[in-house]
Amino acid sequence: MTRVLKYILYDILRTRFILLYTAFLFISTFGLYQLDSDSGKVVLSLLNIVLMVVPLVSIVFSTIHFFNSYEFIELMLAQPVKRSTVFLGEFMGVACSLCAAFVTGVGVPMLLFGINANALTMLYTGVTLTLVFVSLAFLSSVLTRDKAKAIGIALLFWLYFSLIYDGLLLWVVYSFSDYPLEKITLVLIAFNPVDLARIIMLLQLDISALMGFTGAFYQEFFGSYLGIVLSTLVLFIWIVLPIALAQRIFNRKDL
Amino acid sequence: MKKLLVIPFLCTCLISFGTSIPVGSKHTVKTIKQAIEKASHGDTLIIYPGVYREGNIVLEKRLTVIGKDYPIVDGENKYEIFTIHADHVTVYGLKFINTGVASINDLAAIKVLESNYLRVQNNKFENTFFGIYFANSTNCRVEGNELKSDAESEHQIGNGIHLWKCEHMTLDNNRVTGHRDGIYFEFVTESLITNNYSEGNMRYGLHFMFSHNDEYRNNTFINNGAGVAVMYTKGVKMIGNTFEHNWGSSAYGLLLKDIRDSFVTGNIFKKNSVGIFMEGSSRIEFRENTFSENGYAVRLQASCDDNVFERNNFSANTFDLVTNGTLVLNTINHNYWDHYEGYDLNHDAVGDVPYRPVSLYGMVIEHMPSAVLLWRSFFVFLMDRAEKAVPAITPDNLKDNSPAMKPYDFHKAN
Numbered sequence: 166m167t168r169v170l171k172y173i174l175y176d177i178l179r180t181r182f183i184l185l186y187t188a189f190l191f192i193s194t195f196g197l198y199q200l201d202s203d204s205g206k207v208v209l210s211l212l213n214i215v216l217m218v219v220p221l222v223s224i225v226f227s228t229i230h231f232f233n234s235y236e237f238i239e240l241m242l243a244q245p246v247k248r249s250t251v252f253l254g255e256f257m258g259v260a261c262s263l264c265a266a267f268v269t270g271v272g273v274p275m276l277l278f279g280i281n282a283n284a285l286t287m288l289y290t291g292v293t294l295t296l297v298f299v300s301l302a303f304l305s306s307v308l309t310r311d312k313a314k315a316i317g318i319a320l321l322f323w324l325y326f327s328l329i330y331d332g333l334l335l336w337v338v339y340s341f342s343d344y345p346l347e348k349i350t351l352v353l354i355a356f357n358p359v360d361l362a363r364i365i366m367l368l369q370l371d372i373s374a375l376m377g378f379t380g381a382f383y384q385e386f387f388g389s390y391l392g393i394v395l396s397t398l399v400l401f402i403w404i405v406l407p408i409a410l411a412q413r414i415f416n417r418k419d420l
Numbered sequence: 421m422k423k424l425l426v427i428p429f430l431c432t433c434l435i436s437f438g439t440s441i442p443v444g445s446k447h448t449v450k451t452i453k454q455a456i457e458k459a460s461h462g463d464t465l466i467i468y469p470g471v472y473r474e475g476n477i478v479l480e481k482r483l484t485v486i487g488k489d490y491p492i493v494d495g496e497n498k499y500e501i502f503t504i505h506a507d508h509v510t511v512y513g514l515k516f517i518n519t520g521v522a523s524i525n526d527l528a529a530i531k532v533l534e535s536n537y538l539r540v541q542n543n544k545f546e547n548t549f550f551g552i553y554f555a556n557s558t559n560c561r562v563e564g565n566e567l568k569s570d571a572e573s574e575h576q577i578g579n580g581i582h583l584w585k586c587e588h589m590t591l592d593n594n595r596v597t598g599h600r601d602g603i604y605f606e607f608v609t610e611s612l613i614t615n616n617y618s619e620g621n622m623r624y625g626l627h628f629m630f631s632h633n634d635e636y637r638n639n640t641f642i643n644n645g646a647g648v649a650v651m652y653t654k655g656v657k658m659i660g661n662t663f664e665h666n667w668g669s670s671a672y673g674l675l676l677k678d679i680r681d682s683f684v685t686g687n688i689f690k691k692n693s694v695g696i697f698m699e700g701s702s703r704i705e706f707r708e709n710t711f712s713e714n715g716y717a718v719r720l721q722a723s724c725d726d727n728v729f730e731r732n733n734f735s736a737n738t739f740d741l742v743t744n745g746t747l748v749l750n751t752i753n754h755n756y757w758d759h760y761e762g763y764d765l766n767h768d769a770v771g772d773v774p775y776r777p778v779s780l781y782g783m784v785i786e787h788m789p790s791a792v793l794l795w796r797s798f799f800v801f802l803m804d805r806a807e808k809a810v811p812a813i814t815p816d817n818l819k820d821n822s823p824a825m826k827p828y829d830f831h832k833a834n
Contacts, residue, residue: 209796217798331799338790346790354793363797379792381669 166250169241173258176234183266186222190214190270198278205370208283211271212366215291216359219267220298221323227259227302228319232312239420252303252415256408260299267291286369290362296404297358298323304411307418326359334360347382355396358403365396438484444468444491452477452485452493459483467491467514475499480506487513490544493529495519500527501548510539519548526578528553532560540565550578551599558587562594569598574622574645579604583611591616601627602644609633616640624649625666636661643667647692649675656682666692673714676701683707686830689714695737698724705730708830712736716782725749733827734758734777741777741818744786748818752777756824764825774819780807783814 177183193214197207234255241251271291275284305318334353338346354360368387386392443455443465453474455465464484471492476499479485483506491514495501498520502511509532516529528550532538538560544567545551551567554560562581571577580596582604583589589611595618596602602618605611605628614637618625625641626648628634633655640662641648647666650656656679663673673692674684679701688710689695695714696706699721710733711717717737720727722745729751734740735758754770762773781800784791794800807814 212796327798328802331794331797335784335791335794335799338788342788342790350790350793360793360797364793367796379790383793 166254169246169251169254170258170261172237173234173255174262176237177230177258177262180230182226183262186226186263187266187270190267191274194271194274195277198274204279204281205283207278208287208366209370211287212363215271215287215294215366216363217327219291219294220327220359223263223295223298224302224305224319224323225316226263227299228306228315229312230259231255231303231306232315242420248416249412252412256299256303259302260296263295263299264292267295283369286366290366293400293404294358294362297400297407300404300407300411304407304414307411307414326357330357331360347379350379351383351386355399358400361396361400438462438464440464440466442466442468445470456481456483477502479504479509482506482508484510485512485514486510487515487543489513490515492517495527495529495548497521500525500529500531502530504530504532504538505535507536508538509535510541511543512539512541513543515544515546516548516551517546519550521549521576523575526550526553526582528578528582531555532557536560539563545569545580548578550582551580551596553578553582554584554586554589556585557589559589560586561590561592563590563592565594567594567596567599571598571600571622574600577622579627580618580621583608586611590614595619596621598622601625602641604628605631605634607631611635612637614638617642619643621645625663626650628653631656635659640664641666641673644671646670647672647675647694649677650679651677653678654680654682658682658684658687660686662688662690663692663695664688664690668693672697675699676704679704684709688712689717694719697721698727700724702726704728707731708828709733710735710830711740715739716742718742720750721745722747727751728753730754731824731828732756733830735827739779739782739785742782742786743778743815743818746815748815752818752820754822754824755820756827757820758827760823760825762823769825771823771825774821775823776808776811776814776819778814778818779804780814 194211197210201207238251242248268288272288301322302319305322306315308318309315354364364383365387368384387396441449441455441459441463443449443452449455449458451474452467452472456479459465459481461482464486467487469489469491471494473494473496479502493501493514493516495518497518501516501519511530519529520527529545529548530540531553534556536558540552540562542564546568548569552562567580569577577600579601580599580603581591581594585607587609589608591613593615597620600622602621602625603616608631611634613634616639619642621644623645624647625644629651631653635657638660642664644666648663666673671693673689673695675697677699680703682704684704685707691713693715695711695717697719700723702725704727706729708731712735714737716739717734718741720741720743722743727750730753732755734755740757740759757775757777760771760775762771762775764771781804
């Protein structure tokens with residue numbers, strides 16, 4: 166497994182895309198800190214990058230990488246290695262490199278300008294979102310044999326979680342606005358990792374008070390020990406479930 | 421003629437110096453009650469340091485009570501301390517602690533009933549139920565007092581400075597913390613409230629009703645349970661006050677309900693969940709105020725009309741302006757908005773395209789508070805953009821036709 170992982174990491178480094186991604190994150194974070202001295206505002210601006218760019222890059226890069234190393238996978242499977250080892254090795258390789266890129270790209274400027282609880286939450290949500298979207302990318306990769314189609318599915322996932330789901334959520338809130346929706350929306354939020362990450366982040370930045378009763382309710386939930394454990398658990402499920410499903414398909418798939 | 425009459429009156433004042441009676445354990449007069457009994461109109465009681473536990477002290481003579489080095493007058497958690505029913509009384513430099521707590525009577529450290537020309541100056545109050553309480557009095561001065569209390573809930577505590585049915589009062593430089601309402605006025609007219617500091621009170625920093633023609637200058641209201649709420653009043657002037665950090669699901673920097681013909685000028689609203697909430701208010705002029713880092717800078721209900729917002733600075737607020745209807749009867753002009761994205765071709769420091777301070781998402785939240793969980797999502801961003809390009813839902817004529825390109829510098833102008 167470690168050997169497979171080593172080859173994959175080496176391969177990813179060779180493409181240089183990951184270095185570009187790290188540089189992009191580094192420059193934008195650094196630039197934002199230069200523009201604004203208030204670290205709270207910087208984190209807020211970074212939130213957009215974390216919620217939009219990180220999932221997009223993660224999912225597209227992972228899908229493309231999977232298809233580019235298709236021949237490598239086929240070769241490996243010809244060896245006496247378990248299918249799950251190769252597949253998980255591939256997943257770990259991509260996930261590790263993307264997470265490392267994010268942590269260095271965003272974390273180093275944060276360290277330079279002073280790290281605090283907000284920044285740490287930011288790193289946490291960023292890493293989690295990366296893992297979730299790599300996991301989803303692998304699912305979309307095994308769903309089809311066609312690279313273009315797989316990228317299409319991946320983009321659809323991204324679009325769905327970043328945009329369409331929120332639209333649907335607003336529609337639900339609008340249709341049932343006469344009812345107390347706090348608990349239901351809490352459940353609905355759990356079905357979208359991006360929303361979950363966003364709300365964890367927003368509540369951390371302590372701008373919840375303006376959100377009235379709903380905000381107070383969320384604050385109480387996410388501020389509590391149970392809330393932190395549950396939200397982490399849900400995000401963890403979002404990582405594990407797609408990759409487990411993908412592996413199941415991969416194991417039975419006729420390559 | 422009237423002026424001529426004043427002169428002999430002043431002369432008699434100067435001549436009629438009373439005697440002064442020292443009060444303290446080392447003096448012949450041991451208690452304040454004895455001293456009051458002994459004293460005649462115009463005398464001065466000098467209270468020496470010590471602890472005076474005398475229950476309720478009733479003062480019905482024209483006396484000056486001066487404390488040396490803050491002698492402590494203790495209400496033993498049972499009594500009202502001073503009850504004053506006489507004109508021209510001065511209470512200076514005393515420390516009042518532990519009044520009783522009651523649900524039927526408003527027990528206070530100093531209660532003034534139907535009296536005029538009093539001075540309550542430089543006293544300290546600790547753990548009092550009501551601090552200073554005036555009822556039906558005129559022309560009094562409350563100055564330099566410090567009120568501190570630490571009750572845990574609203575019903576266990578009264579107001580810091582409580583005025584009911586008064587006229588021509590002056591409140592200057594008082595500090596109130598930890599009471600129910602810091603400053604409470606009901607039917608208080610023609611009064612001047614300056615340089616007071618009201619922080620960390622359970623309910624409102626300042627709360628008044630039916631208090632016409634009062635002027636508030638340079639006061640500070642910080643971190644009160646629900647901020648400042650004022651109602652059913654006309655002719656209010658609020659100038660140069662600071663409303664800061666009134667943060668919570670129902671906290672307002674300044675809540676205006678049924679206020680008419682007033683001025684709100686040169687104030688600072690910072691870090692409030694709602695800077696100004698207005699309901700049923702008319703003909704108020706808002707000029708040269710600074711709104712920064714509020715959740716909502718202004719929530720203008722559709723029941724308000726003929727209000728004017730001019731030359732205010734809006735910066736770093738989540739929502740600049742929110743309203744709940746499409747009918748707009750207010751004037752908004754020449755303000756600076758940091759969210760403004762227009763341009764200024766002729767460089768006259770006025771933006772060439774109007775600014776619409778109401779965002780679609782702000783409207784949506786006003787109708788469906790649950791929608792707040794979509795805040796800062798990409799979807800909301802797109803929605804707002806689309807609405808800005810083609811306004812369909814937000815009030816079409818609610819706009820600032822000549823927004824300023826740069827923030828106003830109010831300090832330089834002064």
